[in-house]
Amino acid sequence: xxxxxxxxxxxxxxxxxxxxxxxxxxxxxxxxxxxxxxxxxxxxxxxxxxxxxxxxxxxxxxxxxxxxxxxxxxxxxxxxxxxxxxxxxxxxxxxxxxxxxxxxxxxxxxxxxxxxxxxxxxxxxxxxxxxxxxxxxxxxxxxxxxxxxxxxxxxxxxxxxxxxxxxxxxxxxxxxxxxxxxxxxxxxxxxxxxxxxxxxxxxx
Amino acid sequence: xxxxxxxxxxxxxxxxxxxxxxxxxxxxxxxxxxxxxxxxxxxxxxxxxxxxxxxxxxxxxxxxxxxxxxxxxxxxxxxxxxxxxxxxxxxxxxxxxxxxxxxxxxxxxxxxxxxxxxxxxxxxxxxxxxxxxxxxxxxxxxxxxxxxxxxxxxxxxxxxxxxxxxxx
Numbered sequence: 001x002x003x004x005x006x007x008x009x010x011x012x013x014x015x016x017x018x019x020x021x022x023x024x025x026x027x028x029x030x031x032x033x034x035x036x037x038x039x040x041x042x043x044x045x046x047x048x049x050x051x052x053x054x055x056x057x058x059x060x061x062x063x064x065x066x067x068x069x070x071x072x073x074x075x076x077x078x079x080x081x082x083x084x085x086x087x088x089x090x091x092x093x094x095x096x097x098x099x100x101x102x103x104x105x106x107x108x109x110x111x112x113x114x115x116x117x118x119x120x121x122x123x124x125x126x127x128x129x130x131x132x133x134x135x136x137x138x139x140x141x142x143x144x145x146x147x148x149x150x151x152x153x154x155x156x157x158x159x160x161x162x163x164x165x166x167x168x169x170x171x172x173x174x175x176x177x178x179x180x181x182x183x184x185x186x187x188x189x190x191x192x193x194x195x196x197x198x199x200x201x202x203x204x
Numbered sequence: 205x206x207x208x209x210x211x212x213x214x215x216x217x218x219x220x221x222x223x224x225x226x227x228x229x230x231x232x233x234x235x236x237x238x239x240x241x242x243x244x245x246x247x248x249x250x251x252x253x254x255x256x257x258x259x260x261x262x263x264x265x266x267x268x269x270x271x272x273x274x275x276x277x278x279x280x281x282x283x284x285x286x287x288x289x290x291x292x293x294x295x296x297x298x299x300x301x302x303x304x305x306x307x308x309x310x311x312x313x314x315x316x317x318x319x320x321x322x323x324x325x326x327x328x329x330x331x332x333x334x335x336x337x338x339x340x341x342x343x344x345x346x347x348x349x350x351x352x353x354x355x356x357x358x359x360x361x362x363x364x365x366x367x368x369x370x371x372x
Contacts, residue, residue: 059323060313091251091252092251092252094252094288109295110296111291112269112291112292113290114270114271119252121251137290137313141293156271164338165337165338166273166338
């Protein structure tokens with residue numbers, strides 16, 4: 001009556017159902033902890049965003065068939081405190097600075113691009129105070145040109161748990177800029193300056 | 205030796221195999237993905253995912269967001285890749301979406317991995333699913349089974365023997 005098979009299946013069933021129960025408790029309590037520490041409404045300030053432009057012809061910088069592609073890189077300031085995201089089921093937090101903008105030739109196209117990201121694994125690294133931080137990525141658009149777009153910046157995060165569902169969120173406090181070349185470069189090339197001004201007036 | 209009893213055991217074995225298969229296919233339809241559960245094989249998303257972690261996928265979303273971790277397939281390569289979406293471009297008129305991905309632990313983006321000199325992935329064609337849930341390390345069983353020649357036969361033999369020899 002009590003064969004090895006039966007004993008084995010009983011033990012397996014028990015451990016599976018208790019395991020699922022424990023996972024459910026872990027997921028539930030850690031999510032409640034996030035809610036109660038107001039982790040979904042962390043404040044942020046982004047500022048001092050300075051773009052630099054470069055023309056690239058390599059496939060690894062978005063160019064197809066050697067057509068020139070305008071690449072943008074940024075420096076920026078950023079201040080936020082994400083310590084509330086760290087509780088006992090947090091394995092890592094991935095933060096990423098994204099910009100949203102519309103297409104210029106085709107306004108029906110919506111774009112979201114990442115300029116900078118960071119993997120945070122400990123609570124003490126979760127206070128971000130960045131001054132003149134360099135963006136990690138050269139960013140290009142579907143179109144060849146990237147200048148004179150309206151970019152709306154926001155900081156998002158993705159919480160990776162030790163076990164359970166991935167949790168996504170956004171910090172509060174967005175910043176918008178128009179991508180334009182810095183003053184110095186404009187003076188060197190007067191032709192470019194005019195075209196930039198023209199575009200700006202059309203946008204307005 | 206009772207023939208009827210032996211045949212019943214064989215029937216039981218078939219029942220177990222077919223119900224497992226049905227579960228898998230049912231999950232596949234539910235998540236709208238041909239492989240709704242995948243095991244991480246590389247370290248390109250460390251420390252988020254390590255080799256052997258189990259990921260649960262969902263593919264009923266029309267668009268991916270930046271920051272989503274997606275699984276995609278490259279033409280001509282048998283192993284799907286788990287990476288994060290770095291950029292997305294989508295049109296409101298057509299339902300097309302272009303994605304650029306990157307592994308958290310890699311220095312550069314995935315353009316060198318894409319097939320046919322493409323510089324973007326397409327959501328509807330290339331994406332197998334978006335990672336929704338995570339369970340650590342349990343997938344090492346399948347890595348062991350697929351990468352060890354004899355493990356597969358040992359496992360199959362053990363399952364077959366135990367269900368045939370076990371008394372009901």
